[in-house]
Amino acid sequence: MATIAHPVPASEEPRRPNIATADVQLPAVKDYEQVDREIVATLHPTVAWFIGLGVAVFFLILGAAAWMYQIYTGLGVAGYNPPVMWGVYIITFVFWVGIGHAGTLISAILYLFRAGFRTTIYRCAEAMTVFAVMTAGLFPILHLGRPWKFFWLIPYPNWRYLWPQFKSPLVWDVFAILTYLTVSSTFLYIGLIPDIAVLRDREGISPIRKRIFSILALGWRNTDREWRHFARAYLFLAAFSTPLVLSVHSVVSFDFAMALTPGWHTTIFPPYFVAGAIFSGIGMVFTIIIPLRKWFGLKHYVTINHLDAAAKLCLFTSLVVGCAYMVEWFVAWYSGNQVEKDFFANRIWGQWWWASVILYTCNMILPLSLFWQKLRRSPTWLFILSFFINIGMWFERFVIVIPSLSHEFEPWQWTSYRPTWVDYAILAGSFGWFSMWFLLFIKQLPVIAISEVKEIIPPKLRRTRQHGIAAAGGHLPGEHP
Amino acid sequence: MRGVLGAFREIDAAVEAIEALKRDKLGDIRVFSPTPRHELEHAIDAPPSPVRRYTLIGGLAGLTFGYWIAIWASDYWPLVVGGKAVASWIPYTIFGFEVMVLVGALSTVAGLFISSRVPRLTMMVGYDPRFSHGDYGVWVECTPERAAAAEDVLRAAGAVEVRRER
Numbered sequence: 001m002a003t004i005a006h007p008v009p010a011s012e013e014p015r016r017p018n019i020a021t022a023d024v025q026l027p028a029v030k031d032y033e034q035v036d037r038e039i040v041a042t043l044h045p046t047v048a049w050f051i052g053l054g055v056a057v058f059f060l061i062l063g064a065a066a067w068m069y070q071i072y073t074g075l076g077v078a079g080y081n082p083p084v085m086w087g088v089y090i091i092t093f094v095f096w097v098g099i100g101h102a103g104t105l106i107s108a109i110l111y112l113f114r115a116g117f118r119t120t121i122y123r124c125a126e127a128m129t130v131f132a133v134m135t136a137g138l139f140p141i142l143h144l145g146r147p148w149k150f151f152w153l154i155p156y157p158n159w160r161y162l163w164p165q166f167k168s169p170l171v172w173d174v175f176a177i178l179t180y181l182t183v184s185s186t187f188l189y190i191g192l193i194p195d196i197a198v199l200r201d202r203e204g205i206s207p208i209r210k211r212i213f214s215i216l217a218l219g220w221r222n223t224d225r226e227w228r229h230f231a232r233a234y235l236f237l238a239a240f241s242t243p244l245v246l247s248v249h250s251v252v253s254f255d256f257a258m259a260l261t262p263g264w265h266t267t268i269f270p271p272y273f274v275a276g277a278i279f280s281g282i283g284m285v286f287t288i289i290i291p292l293r294k295w296f297g298l299k300h301y302v303t304i305n306h307l308d309a310a311a312k313l314c315l316f317t318s319l320v321v322g323c324a325y326m327v328e329w330f331v332a333w334y335s336g337n338q339v340e341k342d343f344f345a346n347r348i349w350g351q352w353w354w355a356s357v358i359l360y361t362c363n364m365i366l367p368l369s370l371f372w373q374k375l376r377r378s379p380t381w382l383f384i385l386s387f388f389i390n391i392g393m394w395f396e397r398f399v400i401v402i403p404s405l406s407h408e409f410e411p412w413q414w415t416s417y418r419p420t421w422v423d424y425a426i427l428a429g430s431f432g433w434f435s436m437w438f439l440l441f442i443k444q445l446p447v448i449a450i451s452e453v454k455e456i457i458p459p460k461l462r463r464t465r466q467h468g469i470a471a472a473g474g475h476l477p478g479e480h481p
Numbered sequence: 482m483r484g485v486l487g488a489f490r491e492i493d494a495a496v497e498a499i500e501a502l503k504r505d506k507l508g509d510i511r512v513f514s515p516t517p518r519h520e521l522e523h524a525i526d527a528p529p530s531p532v533r534r535y536t537l538i539g540g541l542a543g544l545t546f547g548y549w550i551a552i553w554a555s556d557y558w559p560l561v562v563g564g565k566a567v568a569s570w571i572p573y574t575i576f577g578f579e580v581m582v583l584v585g586a587l588s589t590v591a592g593l594f595i596s597s598r599v600p601r602l603t604m605m606v607g608y609d610p611r612f613s614h615g616d617y618g619v620w621v622e623c624t625p626e627r628a629a630a631a632e633d634v635l636r637a638a639g640a641v642e643v644r645r646e647r
Contacts, residue, residue: 032515032615155550163554167572175579183586190590194516194613201610218594219601221608224525226597227517232530233593240540240586247578454516460615462491462639 026120026456028300035453036198039446042296043199049443056435063429066422067142075145079420083413084405086143088423090255091397092430093139095280096132097177097252098273098393101245102281103129104184107191108241111234117309119456120301123449124292125285126188131437132284133181135430140173142426154178169254176251183244187237193220194230194451249277256400262343263404266331272324276396279317279363282310283389288438290383292447301448304377311376314389318367321396325364339409347403351416355399362392483647484508484622486607487635492520494639495617499524501638507631508623513612521617532592539588540581547580548573607646616641 029035070077079087103125110118141147153174155164164171197220199205200213220226250270257269286307293302332344348356366388375381402417419427441447489495495512499521502510512521551573559567594600607620619640621631628645635643 036614155554161558163558165560166551166555166576167560167569172572172575175576179579179583182583186586186590190593197613198515201613218599219603220599220613222513222515222612223597224512224514224521224527226599227514228522228527229530229532229593229596231517232532233589236532236536236589237586240582240589243578244582247575247582251575251579451516454615455518459492459518460490462494 025305026301026303026453029453029457031460032454032457035450035457036202038297038301039448039450039453040199040202042298042447043443043445045443048295049439053436053439056432056439059428059432060436061429061432063426063432066425066429070142070422070426071147077420077422079418079423081415081417083408084402084415084417086401086405087417088419088427089139089143091394091401092427093136093143094252094273094397094400095394096136096139096430096434097249098277098280098397099284100129100132100136100180100184100281101249101274101277102285103127103132104180104187104241104245105278105281106285107187108238109245111238112242115309116456117306119452120298120303120306120448121285121289121310122452123188123191124289124447125281126184126191127438127441127447128281128284128288129184130181130188131434131441132281133177133184134437135434137177137181138430138433140170169251169258172251172254176248180244180248183237183241187241190230190234190237191449191452192445193217194222195446195449196220197222198450199446245278246274249273256404261404261408262339263347263400266328268324268327268331272321272328275317275320275324276363276393279314279321280389280393282314282317283386283393285310286314286382286386287390290379290386292442294379296447298448301453304379307379307382308373308376311370311382315367315370315376318363318370322364325360343404343407346407347399350403350407352399352403352406355395355402358395359392359399362388363396366392482622483625483628483645484607484620485628485631485635485643485645486609487619487621487632487638487640488609488611488642489617489619489639490615490641491639492518492617495619496520496524498619498635498638498640501634502619502621502631505630505634507627507634508621511607511620511622513608513618513620515613515615515617531596532589535592535595536585536589539591540585542588543584544577544581546584547577550580551576620646 029038078089103122106118106125107122107129110122141150144150153164153171164174193216196213196217200210200217205213250273253269253273256264257266259265289302290307293299329344332340335341346352366385369375369381369385406415406417408414487498489498492514495514499510499512502508503524510525512525514521548570552568555568561567607618609616609618612618619635621635623631625645632643632645
């Protein structure tokens with residue numbers, strides 16, 4: 001719901017492109033009919049889309065085949081090297097959970113903060129959240145020796161009278177991830193209902209699709225009563241989602257912080273993880289939204305101003321993450337704990353120096369380029385940078401997981417770790433799984449929220465006012481804006 | 482349900498129609514709009530949504546259940562470690578919080594559905610697909626005797642189409 005957006009009066013001076021409120025303007029979108037026509041047009045499948053879907057399914061099958069091989073052969077094929085018993089699966093789990101966070105940040109937190117630039121990008125980010133959490137949820141199961149027993153983590157009445165250990169971070173994770181998946185899916189679907197009603201009501205739609213959309217739209221009729229309750233419910237869902245964003249990755253960070261392992265047992269982990277999650281998610285939003293706006297011809301919806309505003313958010317979270325990295329070093333030094341100091345020395349100058357270089361370059365140094373407005377407003381650079389951020393954030397989790405486990409307290413525990421082809425195949429499969437769902441989504445449902453975009457388009461007016469009411473956002477004189 | 486429906490292209494015309502219908506007390510008004518607009522909201526002047534009550538009750542129920550399930554299960558099968566508390570409120574706050582969010586959010590959705598009366602199998606009398614695209618609809622529920630007056634008001638306000646429905 002973008003009721004917060006108020007286009008500027010025509011009498012004002014033309015705005016400079018980097019002024020914060022300018023990002024809500026869509027000067028090339030004239031009326032509601034254009035919004036319906038252009039956004040609905042993105043739903044037609046193309047050859048490129050089918051090719052993309054084929055590639056995604058190929059990687060998914062590759063990952064599924066590797067998992068089947070692992071189930072048949074045993075977890076030993078996954079490259080674990082005791083005591084490094086957390087590897088690519090846990091790294092990738094944290095990576096995908098983190099990716100999901102930007103979606104909720106953009107759709108919920110920026111909604112509460114009245115940030116207008118979210119309007120045209122939040123749907124994409126929200127769908128990304130749901131599919132990323134669906135992907136993340138697979139990895140703890142993949143990590144289990146007997147994955148078919150995963151439901152033992154869920155508290156349910158059973159004949160053995162056994163209940164999960166509620167003091168275990170693993171059980172906290174189950175609650176946090178399932179809650180996050182449920183709430184973010186609900187948030188996505190509730191926001192979609194008015195748009196599905198638009199799809200249901202358009203002409204020329206096949207009877208089968210019309211029937212499906214009719215069911216999904218739940219008989220939505222756009223009445224004042226529906227909108228009133230919708231606005232209130234949406235606000236509360238956003239209010240619930242906001243602390244959820246902060247809590248979920250905090251809970252994920254407890255998986256590490258609760259352990260007495262060098263590099264993990266620190267109170268900085270919850271905010272450090274949350275900032276990193278949002279940073280990585282914004283990187284993935286760029287990876288997705290920049291090609292989409294080009295292929296779907298939506299550059300006048302997702303404008304350079306929107307990208308500029310999102311890039312500022314990216315820069316801010318990068319600085320927070322960079323600060324967290326430095327605080328980690330400081331804490332290790334200031335603690336006076338020799339094991340902790342040795343561990344950090346090994347992480348940066350020891351066997352994992354190359355991973356640390358990738359991490360710091362991608363997450364701290366390259367995003368500094370966004371201080372330049374020219375680069376913030378360059379979709380090409382943002383797209384390239386987003387790849388570096390994705391890689392850097394995967395390696396951040398690598399650097400958290402592997403160096404700690406391979407360099408614990410005693411020298412006999414010191415070892416190395418090398419992922420196997422099974423790890424790589426399942427990692428690729430996770431991208432295939434995520435991409436498949438996302439590609440299916442973008443051709444079935446609108447990637448831009450139709451009803452919210454209409455809120456920032458001046459409505460048709462019968463009377464032409466002297467002061468250009470249409471340009472003033474369509475608010476009648478004397479009425480609440 | 483009997484009444485008159487007026488379809489409008491312009492929002493100010495719809496607002497004018499709503500105000501005139503309310504002034505003349507011709508019947509209950511229902512407005513269709515492709516997107517929520519403050520202009521329409523203020524013209525209708527509806528009471529606050531009751532969804533917040535569902536949210537509050539659901540959130541409190543979830544909070545209680547989250548703490549209860551963890552405490553009850555710990556007491557049912559105690560794992561005593563080093564004399565520490567069997568039920569520890571600090572980690573159990575995670576369950577209290579997560580279940581509060583889960584049940585609170587689902588209750589909010591239930592509140593939305595109940596208050597909005599969705600899902601519904603049939604479309605309301607007077608609904609027109611154009612109201613989800615760009616036009617505004619003003620439906621006034623009234624007896625046949627007052628329908629003519631309502632039609633006049635809607636036409637005077639600038640309705641592009643006025644029709645009686647039942």
